[in-house]
Amino acid sequence: MTMRFGRSRAPRLEPDKARRQGEITQLALLLLGRDRAIDFLNSDNAELGSRPLDLATESAVGCASVEAALGRMTLHPSTGT
Numbered sequence: 001m002t003m004r005f006g007r008s009r010a011p012r013l014e015p016d017k018a019r020r021q022g023e024i025t026q027l028a029l030l031l032l033g034r035d036r037a038i039d040f041l042n043s044d045n046a047e048l049g050s051r052p053l054d055l056a057t058e059s060a061v062g063c064a065s066v067e068a069a070l071g072r073m074t075l076h077p078s079t080g081t
Contacts, residue, residue, distance in 0.1 A: 013057070020063045024056035027067065031074050045069070 013021065028037035041053040048055055048069055055062035 017057045021057040031070050
C-alpha cells in the first residue's frame with residue numbers, strides 16, 4: 001500500500017472557524033486535560049444541545065457557550081458534561 005501525502009480534498013475551514021476551533025481546543029486541554037477535553041469536545045452534550053467542538057467552531061456565540069460550559073465544569077467538576 002502506498003501512502004500519499006499532500007493536500008487533503010476535504011474542504012478547509014474558514015479562518016474564523018479554524019481560529020475558534022483551535023482556541024476552544026486549547027482551552028479545553030488546559031482546563032480538563034487531554035482525555036477529558038477530547039471526550040467533552042467530541043461527545044454530544046445535552047446542556048449545549050450539540051457537540052461542543054461543532055458549536056464552538058460554527059459561531060462566536062457558540063464558542064462563548066462552550067467556554068461558559070467549560071467554566072462551569074471547572075468550578076463544579078462533579079457535574080461533568
